[in-house]
Amino acid sequence: MSKPISSLALIGALLKKEFKAYSRDTIYLALTLVVLVAVPIVFHFLPDSVDETITLAVSPSVSTMIAEAEDTLRSLGATEEQLAQLDEADLAEQEEGLLLLEFDDAEEMTRVIEGELEAWRTDAGELVLRDPDADTDKPEDATRVNVDIGIAFPDDFIADVATGAGDVTVTVYSDAAVDEEIQAAMRSFVREAAYQFAGRELPVDLPAEETIVLGEDRAGSQVTLQERMRPMLLFMILLMETFSMASLVSTEVLQRTVTAVLVTPAKVWHFLTAKTIFGTLMSLSQALIILVLIGGVTAENWSLLLTVLLMGAVMFTGVALFVGSAGRDFMGQLFYAMLFTVPLLIPSFAVLIPGSVAAWVRFIPTYPIIDVLVGATVYDATWASSWSALAYAGVWLVVLYGAGLVALKRKVESL
Numbered sequence: 041m042s043k044p045i046s047s048l049a050l051i052g053a054l055l056k057k058e059f060k061a062y063s064r065d066t067i068y069l070a071l072t073l074v075v076l077v078a079v080p081i082v083f084h085f086l087p088d089s090v091d092e093t094i095t096l097a098v099s100p101s102v103s104t105m106i107a108e109a110e111d112t113l114r115s116l117g118a119t120e121e122q123l124a125q126l127d128e129a130d131l132a133e134q135e136e137g138l139l140l141l142e143f144d145d146a147e148e149m150t151r152v153i154e155g156e157l158e159a160w161r162t163d164a165g166e167l168v169l170r171d172p173d174a175d176t177d178k179p180e181d182a183t184r185v186n187v188d189i190g191i192a193f194p195d196d197f198i199a200d201v202a203t204g205a206g207d208v209t210v211t212v213y214s215d216a217a218v219d220e221e222i223q224a225a226m227r228s229f230v231r232e233a234a235y236q237f238a239g240r241e242l243p244v245d246l247p248a249e250e251t252i253v254l255g256e257d258r259a260g261s262q263v264t265l266q267e268r269m270r271p272m273l274l275f276m277i278l279l280m281e282t283f284s285m286a287s288l289v290s291t292e293v294l295q296r297t298v299t300a301v302l303v304t305p306a307k308v309w310h311f312l313t314a315k316t317i318f319g320t321l322m323s324l325s326q327a328l329i330i331l332v333l334i335g336g337v338t339a340e341n342w343s344l345l346l347t348v349l350l351m352g353a354v355m356f357t358g359v360a361l362f363v364g365s366a367g368r369d370f371m372g373q374l375f376y377a378m379l380f381t382v383p384l385l386i387p388s389f390a391v392l393i394p395g396s397v398a399a400w401v402r403f404i405p406t407y408p409i410i411d412v413l414v415g416a417t418v419y420d421a422t423w424a425s426s427w428s429a430l431a432y433a434g435v436w437l438v439v440l441y442g443a444g445l446v447a448l449k450r451k452v453e454s455l
Contacts, residue, residue: 047310050305058314061288061291061292062318072326079333079334080330083273094188095185095186095187096190096191097140097141097142098190099145099193100143100146104144105193105195109199111199112196112199112203113202141161148169149187158170158184159184159186160179160182160183161185163181163182189213192211194208194210197210212227268418270336271388271413274331274349275352275409275413277323278323278327278352278356279385281322281356281360282359285318285323285356286377287364288364289361289365293452311452312361315448316361316441320357323356327352328346331349340420341422344421348416352406355409355437355440357441357444358441359380360444361441361444361448362444363377365450387409390410
């Protein structure tokens with residue numbers, strides 16, 4: 041009498057079969073290898089720093105405007121000492137992250153903003169203009185400065201403001217790519233400068249600084265594109281395995297390989313367990329490899345990252361089981377894979393566009409997964425701050441994985 045085969049041995053044999061089938065699928069195997077090599081390379085070419093300095097151009101120079109206003113200011117009672125202090129004042133000195141460039145000609149300033157001229161700044165602070173179309177060498181010991189916004193003052197700006205003239209016109213030139221928030225900040229800067237030149241206080245009472253910034257003040261520590269892309273790449277690796285897993289399931293169903301498996305002592309639950317373990321291992325192992333290669337693991341977040349990646353791997357395995365059981369041919373399987381995965385991608389794009397997430401995006405099953413990934417890799421989130429998102433992800437995991445199991449079980453039993 042033969043000895044009964046244990047469930048563990050049956051599942052192990054089915055897993056061995058899964059790995060053999062995966063290794064013979066040259067398309068998805070090659071795609072997996074390419075992704076594992078290409079993703080870390082692309083990641084390390086992404087910008088790893090953020091330039092938080094706003095370059096502001098003004099025309100004419102501050103010294104020119106002061107020279108034009110000296111007689112007027114003297115008539116208003118200004119002393120020579122006060123005029124000297126005004127001449128030595130730096131408008132951008134107390135403005136953090138602001139670089140001030142002074143142009144004598146407003147037309148040259150606008151040509152720089154439009155890109156017709158290049159602006160170079162020497163180590164001594166001297167501004168050098170260069171025509172990129174002309175056959176001239178680049179200035180030595182100088183750094184290229186990109187000017188996106190400029191302010192053209194009238195020559196008698198200070199005098200008019202000091203005497204209270206009501207028809208002072210200042211023109212703000214801005215590149216089309218400059219955010220409206222920065223343009224508004226520059227208009228506020230002009231008004232503040234006008235009050236300073238006039239020797240008056242601003243007609244508003246500003247609240248204390250600690251009440252201005254809502255949430256964490258990341259001035260000086262902005263999130264780089266590289267840091268934003270890290271959780272998105274991990275998420276994409278988990279999702280991509282849906283296609284290969286769904287293809288394997290669909291092939292076994294269409295070729296009725298599963299019926300041959302069920303002729304053996306293996307039961308349906310053995311088959312489903314092996315599929316779950318295989319799909320989870322493939323997704324999780326690839327995500328962990330990418331995580332090691334692109335960094336982001338710390339002594340504080342490794343357990344949180346491992347947990348959320350495992351939950352994501354199981355979730356996408358459930359999606360793959362559902363898609364694989366629904367497809368009737370390769371094109372049908374690919375259609376269903378795109379139909380289900382494209383909506384699941386939507387929350388990941390919130391990584392590239394920081395800000396408030398729309399309410400409907402929060403109802404997408406993958407939102408808590410990407411939310412925890414972003415928090416753990418970018419904002420040093422802890423278990424205490426992530427438990428609610430993990431619980432929410434757990435609810436969706438049960439729903440999606442359960443739907444995949446039920447769909448594949450019914451498909452197998454109907455063959």
